[in-house]
Amino acid sequence: MAELKEKIVKLADASTASIDQSTQEMIRRAQQLGVETVFDRAVTMKPCAIGMQGICCKNCAMGPCRLPLPKDGIQGEDTRKGLCGATANTICARNFIRMIAGGAAAHSDHGRNVAITFLAAAKGEVEDYKIKDPVKLFQIAPYYGVATTVEVDGVVKDRDLREVAIAVGEVAVAEWGKPTGNLHMIKRAPQPLQDKWAEQGVIPRNVDREIVEIMHRTHMGVDQDYKNLMKQGTRASLADGWGGSMIGTDLQDVMFGTPTPLQAEADLGVMKADHVNIIVHGHEPLLSEMIVAAAQSQELIDYSKSKGAKGIQLAGICCTANEVLQRHGVPPAGTFLQQELAIITGACDAMVVDVQCIFQNLANVAKCFHTKLITTHPIARMEQPNVLHIEFDEHHAMEDAIRIVKIAIDNYENRGAEVMIPRHKSSQVAGFGVESIKYHLGGSFRGDYFTLNDNIINGRIRGIAGVVGCNNARTKHNDEHITIIKELIKNDVIVLTTGCSAIAAGMHGLCTPESAAVHCGPGLREVCETVGIPPVLHLGSCVDNSRILLAATEVVKAGGLGNDICDLPAAGSAPEWMSEKAISIGQYFVASGVYTVFGYHMPVEGAPVFKDYLYKDMEKMYGGMWDCEPDPVKHAHKMIAHIDKKRKELGIDKARDRVLMDMADRQALGME
Ligand code: NFS
Secondary structure (H helix, E strand, O other): OHHHOOOOOOOOOHHHHEOOHHHHHHHHHHHHHOOOOHHHHHHHOOOOHHHHOOOEEOOOOOOOEEOOOOOOOOOOOOOOEOOOOOEHHHHHHHHHHHHHHHHHHHHHHHHHHHHHHHHHHHOOOOOOOOOOOHHHHHHHHHHHOOOOEEEEOOEEEEOOHHHHHHHHHHHHHHOOOOOOOOOHHHHHOOHHHHHHHHHHOOOOOOHHHHHHHHHHHOOOOOOOOHHHHHHHHHHHHHHHHHHHHHHHHHHHHHHHOOOOOEEEEEOHHHOOOOOEEEEEEOOOHHHHHHHHHHHHOHHHHHHHHHOOOOOEEEEEEHHHHHHHHHHHOOOEEEOHHHHHHHHHOOOOOEEEEOOOOOOOOHHHHHHOOOOEEEEOEOOEOOOOOOEEEOOOOHHHHHHHHHHHHHHHHHHHHHOOOOOOOOOOOEEEEEOOOHHHHHHHHHOOOOOOOHHHHHHHHOOOOOEEEEEOOOOOOOOOEOHHHHHHHHHHHHOOEEEEEOHHHHHHHHHOOOOOOOHHHHHOOHHHHHHHHHHOOOOEEEOOOOOOHHHHHHHHHHHHHHOOOOOOHHHOOEEEEEOOOOOHHHHHHHHHHHHOOOEEEEOOOOOOOOOHHHHHHHHHHHHHHHOOOEEEOOOHHHHHHHHHHHHHHHHHHHOOHHHHHOOOOOHHHHHHOOOO
16 A cells, blocks of 8 residues: 555545545545545645636637626626626626536436437347336337327227337437427426426427537627527526436336335445445446346356355445436445545445546546456546456447456455445435335325325425435535435425435435434424335436426326426425536426525626526526525525425415424424
8 A cells, every 4th residue: 555655735624524424434544545535635626716606718719718706796887808708697608508518418418328228129139128117118108209009900909019119219319319399208397387498499409409509609709698598508408307317217217127115225334345345336327237137146146255255245326326226226335425435445346437427536546456447438438557448338238247247256355454344324215206106105095196285285294305416525525415304304395315415315314214203394204104205205316307307297287286396385406516417407497497406606606697597587487596505504494485485375384384383392292
C-alpha cells in the first residue's frame, strides 16, 4: 500500500461528510490508507460561483463570457451582456436546457438500448433475452398502437405473443427517430395535461429530435428568447419522462419481469469477507441481469468454492443496483457517493461498470487494491491501464457475464491484508410499482387506486411525495434525503422514492413496514399497518420515475382528487441532486403538474427573471413549478404546505382536521 499512497491535499471530516455510520467508517479508513475520495476532493476544491449561478456562457470561442450579478443586486434595467449581446436570461436558459439535453440523452439512450435488445429478443436473434412478463406486454401494447387481439372466423382471440412483441419493439425503436407524428407514450397522461402540452406547443415528436434541437437552439446566435428556449427544454424533458424513460421501464419489465415487493438488505455491510464480492455499478440492466444469473449458477458458485470462497456475493451501486434489487433482491451496497468506498473495503473482487454516474477516480482507487475494475460499454471507457474493458454484446450476453464473474472469482485469492467491511446494513422491502401499489392498496376486492384515493380524501394520508435523485458531495451525504423523508412521513405524507434517494431510504431502514410505527404520523401509520406496506415505497431506478408519473395518473383516474396531476395533493423533491438527469427529471415533473423542490441550489440564481419564469410562471402553464430549499426540514414543509394548499382547493382539508393530532396527543402516543 505504502508506495501507492496518494497525497491528499485536505482531509474531509468524516462525521460532517455523511450521516451514515458505514460511510464515515470508510472515509476514515481511506484516509488512514492514504486513498483520496470524493469527500476529500470536495473540501479541497470549491465550485465556481458564477458557474453555479448559471451565468457563464462558453458556447463560442469569444467567451467564456461571465455575467456576475452586481454586488447590490439589479437596480433598474439589467444591462449585463456577453460579447454577442446575450443577456443573463438567455445564457442561463441555454445552460439550463443543455442540462436537460444531457439528462434526457442519458436516460433515453438507456431506453433505446433496451428497445433495440427487446426487438432482437422478440425476433429470437438474441437467445439470452426472453419475454418474461407477457401479461405486461399485452397491457402496454395498445399504448404503442399495437393490437393484442385478432378476429379469426368471427372469433376474437389473443394475437400471437411473438407477433405482438415484434410489433411493440418496432414501434418502440422508432420512437427515437420517426419522421412524423408525436411520441406514443404522451397519450398515457391525463387528457387535461395533454391539452396543456398541446396549448403550449411542447408535445415531443421523437426523442432524438428534441435533444438535437436543444443543441441547435443553444448554439451561438440561434434562440435568444429564454421562454422559447425553455419551451424546447420542456419538450425534451417530456421526451425523457413520457418517452425514453417510460419505454425503458416498460420493456425492461417485459423482458426481465415486472418487480413485485421483495425483501433485501442495503449498505456496505452487505459485502462478505469470505465471499467473492462483485459490485455492479451504473444504470443499464442489460448486462447486470446476466451477471445475476451467472452469479447464481451452481457451476460458478462451485468454482468460487474451489478458490476458497464460501460463495458469490453480488451487490450494486447507483441505479444498476436498483434494477437488480427490484427484480432479484440483489442488495445495494450504497449510493452514488459510496462507489469509491466499496473498493476501499479491500473486499471488492470486481467492480463492473456500464454507463452514467461512474467516477473516473475509481481507477485510481482500484489501483490501491486488488479490485478488477471492468468497463463494459462501448460508450463508457476509461483510459487507465489498470482498467479491463470487456465489451458487452447482447448476442453473447451470458458468455460475457460468465467471463466477468470468473475474473472476479479468480481475483479472490489476490486480496490483500487490508480488508475492512463496515458491519452496518439494514433490511428493506423494495420492488414497488404501479401494478403492486394497485394490488397492495387496492385490497383483494378492488384492485385499483380507489382505496389509496379514499385514504387521501379521508385524510389518513395527507398527500403523496416523490423523493428522488442523487447524492452531492457539496451536501452532507444522505442527510437531506433522510431528514426530508422522515419529516414527510411524520406528517402523514406517503413517499414514493427512486434512484440514490431510494437506496438511502433503504439503508436507513425506512423501506420496511415496521418503520411506520416508528416514524409515521397516526394516519399514514394506520394505513401502512393495515395493508402491510412501508411508508416509503421503493419504485426503482431513475428511469423508473416514469412509474411515479403513471402512478400519479392512476390516482387521477381513480377519481375524487381532481382531473389532472396538478390537482393532486402531491409534491416532488430531489434533495441532493447533482446530475443533468436530475434537471431533466425535475422539468418533466414540473411540466406534468408537480410542485418540485430541489435541495442544495439551482443554477439559475444569476438570472432572476428566468428564475421567476421557472418558479412562478410555469405554474400557470402546467400547474407545476420549481422551487429550491437547501434546509431539509423547511424543504419538507414547503412540500407539505403545497399538499395542504391542494387539499384545500379540493375541499378535503376539513376531513383531515379530524385526524390531526397536536403535539400533546403525539407525545401521549410516544411518537415524538
Ligand atoms: Ni439518478 Fe441513477 Fe444516483 Fe443520481 Fe446517478 S445513480 S440515474 S443520477 S446519482 S440518482
